[in-house]
Amino acid sequence: MSTTTSEPRVNLKAVTSDVSAAMRALHLSAADAAARAGVPTALLELVRLRVSQINGCEFCIDLHDRDARTGGESEQRLAALAGWPESPLFDAREKAALALAEAITLVHDGRVPDGVYRAAAAEFDEPALAALIWVSTVINSYNRIAISTRMVPAAQPSTTSNG
16 A cells, blocks of 8 residues: 555645644744754754654655755765764764654654663753753654645755766
């Protein structure tokens, strides 16, 4: 059974613009909290991208991969992101944030383990930890919106030549 469809899906932004605006405000508030707590934008993009990879959200993977690249993230680290636990390219702080984001995303697998939370709390103070929890929660929500409404990335100009 195919999971894709050519049938039109509801445009949430058009039909429920007030809820979409509230979701956007939540996203901006979480990002602002992270900035105030000193969590680097580059780390937030890694978190958003990794959560989107786990959830299989094509739209958000494309968006956050592009945002990470625009923010200066290396091709090597982006390619290694799916295997971050074993990669020497990510430091302890990044690994703690990614582990927390993955545990939040996979909460159905046994909640957020104490060890994962303790590792994140050892690397981040409470405001930063709270911001990471919010950012992880928001991207999970956005993934579910994009997946359920079958949002697809905008066509990008080709960087290859056929000629």
